[in-house]
Structures are given as C-alpha cells and as structure tokens.
Amino acid sequence: MRIERIDDKTVKCFLSNEELEEYEIDYKDFVMRSEKAKEVVQEIIEHATEEVGYKPPKFAFDLQIMMVPDQGLVLTFSERDPDFKDMKDGEKLIECLQEMKRILQKTKDVTAQLPAPEKTEEKAEKSGKKETQEKPGFAVFAFSSLRNVMNYAAALPSNLRVDSTLFEMDGLYYLYLGKGHASYGRYSRACIQALEFAALYAADEGRVLQLKEHGTCLIEEKALKKLRG
Numbered sequence: 001m002r003i004e005r006i007d008d009k010t011v012k013c014f015l016s017n018e019e020l021e022e023y024e025i026d027y028k029d030f031v032m033r034s035e036k037a038k039e040v041v042q043e044i045i046e047h048a049t050e051e052v053g054y055k056p057p058k059f060a061f062d063l064q065i066m067m068v069p070d071q072g073l074v075l076t077f078s079e080r081d082p083d084f085k086d087m088k089d090g091e092k093l094i095e096c097l098q099e100m101k102r103i104l105q106k107t108k109d110v111t112a113q114l115p116a117p118e119k120t121e122e123k124a125e126k127s128g129k130k131e132t133q134e135k136p137g138f139a140v141f142a143f144s145s146l147r148n149v150m151n152y153a154a155a156l157p158s159n160l161r162v163d164s165t166l167f168e169m170d171g172l173y174y175l176y177l178g179k180g181h182a183s184y185g186r187y188s189r190a191c192i193q194a195l196e197f198a199a200l201y202a203a204d205e206g207r208v209l210q211l212k213e214h215g216t217c218l219i220e221e222k223a224l225k226k227l228r229g
Contacts, residue, residue, distance in 0.1 A: 001044065005052040009079035013044045016072040027073060028171050030065050031144050044075065067142060067199035138163075138178040139191050140208060141198040149173050152197040153227040162187055166223040169215035174201055175223065176208065 002014040020026055029037040041063070048054035054077075064076040143149045149166065152175075163178030177194065179187045194200075202208060219226055 001047060003044070003048050003051050003054075005048075005054065006076075011048045011052060011054045011077050013048070013075045013077070014068075014072060015075065017070075018072075020072060026171070027065065027067060027144055030063070030073070030075065041075075045077070048077075065144075067144075069142070069199060069201055138176065138203070138208075139194075139200060140202040140211065141175050141177065141194045142201040143173040143175065143198040146173055148197045149175060150227050152194060153224040155193065155196075156190055156224060156228075157186075158228065160186060160190060160224075162190060162224065163221075164219075164223040164225075165217065165221065166219040166227070167211055167215040168218050169211060173218075174211055174215060176211075177224075 001019060004012045004014075006012055015023075023036070023040055025034075025036050025040055028034075030041075045054070045056050049056070062078045064078070066074045066076070068074055143152070161181040163176075163180035165176040167174040167176070175194070175198070177187075177191060182190070202211070
C-alpha cells in the first residue's frame, strides 16, 4: 500500500494486484461500496493519518477509482465541500480546470499507447514525408460495468463505422475496438474518448487472444451499435 498526499483535502493510495488478492477484493467492491471495500477504505484512512498526517473529512468525501492495467488500483480520496453549491462561478471554473489537469496527467502515459490522429493529406504533402510506421488498428478497453459501456456507446457518433466486440471476464466488461471502415482520425478520437469511461486493457494481439480464451463473448459483432439500440 503506497499513500501519497496531494493537498490538505486529498490523498491518493495505490493498491497492487498482490494486495488486492490479499484483501480478497477487486474493482467491483469499491464501485458497489461493499462492506469489504468500506473496511479497506477505513484501513487506508488510518494509514494515511499515520503516514502523511491526513485528517479525515468532517463531512462526506469523494472516492475516485482508476484501474492501472497489470498493476492494480489507484484510489483518490477528496473531501467534499458542503458549501460547494455556494461557490462563485470563477472558483468552480478553477476547480474544474485543476481536475482536468490531474486527469490529463493520469492518462498521458496511457494515451501514448493509443492510435494517434491521422495526418491530413495537406499536412503530409507539406512535410514531404510518407508514413512508414504501421499504425495500430485496434485497442481493448476494460469497463467496470455494462452501464459504462452503454454510456460510451451513446456518446459516439451513430455513423461511426468501427468494429466492436464485447467480452466479460472476472466481472469486468472488455470492449474490442477496431478501426473497421472508419477514418483513422475518427477511430483515434473514439479510442481517446473511451478513456472517459474505461481503462486501456490491451493494444497487442497476445492480450486479445488471452481475453478470447478466458473471457465470455457477449456480443461478437457491432457491439457498440447494438448497445446504442
């Protein structure tokens, strides 16, 4: 268990896969706020109090959960301000911008593995260089719930012609997203948008084969279209 103090009201705790197994707990427990998760959260708060001088909030706190593929979970505890509704618009904007900055920092390493937006023909002609590096044509994202998959599907353009297959494994939902007949630019934006609802699980064939072998295929073709209804 590694605890980091962000500011007076926020602490971050990293739980490795080994620690999650030791606690016999996973992502779903924290999402569903199970009794087991509450016990672990209380233990984390006690450790944070001793190690970094964290003072538990007098009121409620927000818990953010982020999966770190192949490593574990990051839990972020933030004190919820009871007077938040009374804040001025300028203060709200500053808080939103700070939160966006934190999210972008978290996803910087992850998005580096995703397909980059395609250069336009005009830019390619100006550079005088041809693309020689093969662009990745698929990515797999892990969702904590089917509802999150459906929300993601609803957020995408209805005419986006990507390939999509939905799997379930160990209580999580995995969406295979292939370029299909979409332009590389639109496909790339769809991948980046997926990070608002899920974590990147894989961008290599080996992990996909493992998912096909051990997971259950729920929707084999056009999963996003079918989930969007």
